[in-house]
Amino acid sequence: MRNWRSLVFIPAVILSCAMLGGLFGPGLSDVSAATSEDDIKTSVKAFSKVFDLVEGNFADKVNPDKAVYRGAIPGMLRTLDPHSSFFDPRDFQLLREDQKGHYYGVGMTVAPRNNKTVVIAPFPGSPAYKAGIRPGDLILSVNDKPTDNLRTDEVADLLKGPKGTPVQVTVSREGSQAPLSFNIIRDEIPRKSVQDAFWLKPGIAYLDIEQFNENTSREVEDNIKRLGEQNFKGLILDLRENPGGLLNEGVAVADRFLQKGQTVVKHNGRASAEKPYIARHGNGGREYPIVILVNRYSASAAEIVAGALQDHDRAWIFGENTFGKGLVQTVYPLVENTGLALTTARYYTPSGRLIQRDYANTSFFDYYYRKDIETKNLQDVKMTDSGRTVYGGGGISPDEKYVSPKGNKMQANMIRGYAFLNFTAHYFGTHDRKLVTKEWIPDQGVLSEFRQFLLKEGIQFTEAEFTENEAWIKQQVRREVFISVFNIEDSRKMSVETDPMVLKAIEALPKAKELLENAKKMIVQRLSRPGKD
Numbered sequence: 001m002r003n004w005r006s007l008v009f010i011p012a013v014i015l016s017c018a019m020l021g022g023l024f025g026p027g028l029s030d031v032s033a034a035t036s037e038d039d040i041k042t043s044v045k046a047f048s049k050v051f052d053l054v055e056g057n058f059a060d061k062v063n064p065d066k067a068v069y070r071g072a073i074p075g076m077l078r079t080l081d082p083h084s085s086f087f088d089p090r091d092f093q094l095l096r097e098d099q100k101g102h103y104y105g106v107g108m109t110v111a112p113r114n115n116k117t118v119v120i121a122p123f124p125g126s127p128a129y130k131a132g133i134r135p136g137d138l139i140l141s142v143n144d145k146p147t148d149n150l151r152t153d154e155v156a157d158l159l160k161g162p163k164g165t166p167v168q169v170t171v172s173r174e175g176s177q178a179p180l181s182f183n184i185i186r187d188e189i190p191r192k193s194v195q196d197a198f199w200l201k202p203g204i205a206y207l208d209i210e211q212f213n214e215n216t217s218r219e220v221e222d223n224i225k226r227l228g229e230q231n232f233k234g235l236i237l238d239l240r241e242n243p244g245g246l247l248n249e250g251v252a253v254a255d256r257f258l259q260k261g262q263t264v265v266k267h268n269g270r271a272s273a274e275k276p277y278i279a280r281h282g283n284g285g286r287e288y289p290i291v292i293l294v295n296r297y298s299a300s301a302a303e304i305v306a307g308a309l310q311d312h313d314r315a316w317i318f319g320e321n322t323f324g325k326g327l328v329q330t331v332y333p334l335v336e337n338t339g340l341a342l343t344t345a346r347y348y349t350p351s352g353r354l355i356q357r358d359y360a361n362t363s364f365f366d367y368y369y370r371k372d373i374e375t376k377n378l379q380d381v382k383m384t385d386s387g388r389t390v391y392g393g394g395g396i397s398p399d400e401k402y403v404s405p406k407g408n409k410m411q412a413n414m415i416r417g418y419a420f421l422n423f424t425a426h427y428f429g430t431h432d433r434k435l436v437t438k439e440w441i442p443d444q445g446v447l448s449e450f451r452q453f454l455l456k457e458g459i460q461f462t463e464a465e466f467t468e469n470e471a472w473i474k475q476q477v478r479r480e481v482f483i484s485v486f487n488i489e490d491s492r493k494m495s496v497e498t499d500p501m502v503l504k505a506i507e508a509l510p511k512a513k514e515l516l517e518n519a520k521k522m523i524v525q526r527l528s529r530p531g532k533d
Contacts, residue, residue, distance in 0.1 A: 047072070073340075081343050082359050082367050083327050089337040090157075098191070099246060101213040105160040106167060107189040108133060110152055113418055116140075117147050117155040119171070120421065124487040126189060128169075131182040135484045136425025137171035140179055144168065161186050175429025193245070194219035197226070198493060203233030204506055206496060209253065212245030212301040217252035224256075232288045234509040236502060237315070240293050244300020244325065247277075254308040255279040257290060257315070262350065264308045267328050269345030289512035290315035291505045294398060296373045299323035306396045307349035313386045313519035316512035317398040318505050321373040324395030326355025351382035353392030386519040399515075400508060402501055410465045411472065414454070420480040423453045428484060436485045438494075442477045450477060 051072075055062045070088070077084040087095055097103045107126025110117050119137040122128035139147050142158040150158075161167060163186055170181045193216045195208040205227055209216060224232075244250070247265075254264045260282030268274035292306050292315045303322045309315035328345040347355045357375060359367050377393025384390055391397060407415070414420065427449065442450075450473065451466060466473070475498065482491035496502055 077342075078364070081327060082364060083325065083329055083341070084343045085329075085341045087339040087341065090153075092333075092337060092339040095331070095339065098211070099213050101193060101215040102188055102190050103160060104163045104186055105156075105189050106131075106133075106169070106184050106186060108159075110139065110156060110159075111418070112152045113138070115149050117150070117152050118418065118421065121483050121488045123189065124489050127184045127187050128182075129487070131169075131184045133169065133171065133182060134173065134425070135480070136421055137173050137180075139169060139171055141170045142167060144170075163188055173429075174425040190215075192219060194223055195492060196489060197223035199227065200236065200497065200502065200506060203231060204236065204509070205232055205234070206236045206238065206502070208238040208496070209242055209302070209305075211242055212249040212253070214246065214249065216245070216249040217256065220253055220256060229286055232286070234288055234506075234512070235290045236293065236505050237290055238293045238496075238502075239298045239302040239306060240295045240319065240501075241297045242299070242302035243297065244302055247301060247304070247328065250301030250304040251277045254305045255281055257283050257309060258312055259283065262308075262312055264350065265304045266348045266350070266352070267345040268348075269328065272345055287314075287516060289509045289516060291508050291512050292317050293501060293505055294319040294322050294396065295404070296320050296323060298396075299325040303355050303396050304347060304349075307353075307355060310390065310396060310399070311350040311353075311382075311384050313384050313388070313515050316400065316508055316515055317396060318400050318508055319398050319402050319501070321375070321397050322395035324355060324357025324375070324393075326357075326395075349382075349390075349392070349396075351384060351390060353380050353382045353390060355392070355395060357394050384519075386515075386522040400511070402504055404501060408465075408469070410461045410469055413459050413461075414473075414476075417457060417459055419454060419457065419459060420476045422457065423450055423477065424480040424484050426453060427481075433485050436481060438482075438486070438490070440478070440481065442474045442481075446477065447473065 051067070054067065055064070073086045077086060106122075106128040108122040108128040109120040111120050112118075117139045119128075119133055119135055119139065121135045122133045139155060141147055142155065145158065147155050147158075159167060159169070165186050166183060167186055168181060168183050170179050172179050191213065193209060193211045193213045195210065197205055197207040200206045205224075207220065207223060209220065251264045258264065258279040260279055262279045262282075264277045264279055266274055266276045290309065292309060294302070294306055294317060298306065298319075299322065303325065306315075306317055306322060310317050326347040327343045328347060329341040330344045332340045332342060334340055349355060354377070357367075358377075373395075375394035376391040376397060378391065380392030382390050382392065427446075447470065454461065475495075479491050479495055482494055
């Protein structure tokens with residue numbers, strides 16, 4: 001089962017990250033006009049008149065930046081499509097950090113809790129990790145500036161700074177009577193888009209791509225080489241919750257598994273001719289079976305990879321319908337360190353089906369939080385290389401459906417209340433961390449302590465609910481304890497190895513192998529027919 005803690009933030013991640021540009025544009029001067037010059041002048045004149053009236057007569061003083069950059073421009077973009085977006089200086093900086101794959105700071109994940117900021121986990125090997133910051137620590141101040149009532153993003157900004165500069169972080173920790181202060185030297189913090197690959201069982205590799213930034217294809221290559229691709233008998237490629245990112249990196253990853261010369265994706269727009277992206281390097285004949293894991297939060301470049309490998313019958317797609325984000329955003333840097341992500345084209349898979357889901361006559365809320373994920377355009381019917389039917393207009397439909405069990409009310413309450421993170425911090429206030437090994441599993445004594453902790457925290461449940469959720473609770477406690485005692489990487493590996501969807505995906509590898517073999521036979525038969533190319 002995927003990390004439930006991350007699922008709380010998935011809708012927000014889709015909202016912000018699914019709109020990241022696949023291309024970087026040179027500037028607005030290169031955008032062709034859609035309307036006549038007279039129409040533009042008339043519209044600008046009307047806007048100026050309205051703005052003058054507002055500025056001169058509104059009850060309070062008008063902030064021009066707020067009115068234009070946070071009001072007028074975003075309002076205009078919302079009338080176009082769900083993914084065109086304006087970035088203020090801070091958001092534009094975060095966008096560039098995401099795409100570059102690194103920033104400068106102390107290296108830890110933080111989250112809000114009761115008007116304070118709590119450490120979710122320091123990154124392995126980061127300055128925060130080396131200094132001794134632990135999951136569950138409450139950040140009281142940064143460089144003597146109290147963090148009470150500061151937003152989490154404001155605290156994160158305080159922690160960032162130039163490489164080599166010092167920052168003092170003061171925390172409160174369960175079991176420590178006095179606050180603890182850490183003097184940390186900021187450093188470059190890599191944002192890995194590809195988590196460390198490992199063997200699920202002999203010959204079966206697991207590779208998790210979390211997003212597509214400037215380093216993704218290199219990280220994929222490094223992980224495959226580290227394991228030794230010559231030993232691959234199968235690959236589980238995890239694209240769940242992957243919001244996408246850079247187009248060229250999605251193309252490069254798909255290229256890595258396709259045959260040289262095969263089409264990866266195509267896009268065209270009003271101001272640009274259709275452009276195909278072709279696999280330039282190919283897989284070098286290494287064609288082991290691949291199962292790709294997707295869900296409703298797999299979007300954009302993740303859908304390009306899944307769609308390309310599905311259309312060429314290279315991989316078995318396993319999970320839910322993907323998000324359906326097939327619009328190309330070109331990012332235009334503007335003045336004052338702001339930026340504009342403008343939709344300039346649409347993506348089409350190699351077979352020619354449209355990835356984008358219909359967004360006409362629907363609200364932004366319904367578009368992002370839709371309940372019906374089985375949508376498809378029955379008029380957009382295409383065929384894979386071997387002749388299988390696929391549909392466009394609703395993301396990428398899996399070859400085999402798998403829906404993760406939905407959480408219940410008690411689970412949701414514990415996640416929202418950071419029950420496992422808080423309990424772990426409390427638990428190690430009185431228990432020796434050195435007694436936890438990688439074989440450790442919560443026993444009934446630990447579960448009893450956890451039950452009492454929930455009651456103390458005011459999380460309501462019945463004994464029947466606790467019993468019903470006991471297996472899930474043990475798994476979540478074990479995961480959080482692993483983060484605290486070892487690191488987030490060890491916790492992730494343990495979670496993946498016990499994930500029911502991953503275990504089912506391993507069972508689906510023979511289907512991926514059969515798919516690949518059938519596709520080869522069909523292509524040979526097609527090429528051998530008289531009069532056929």
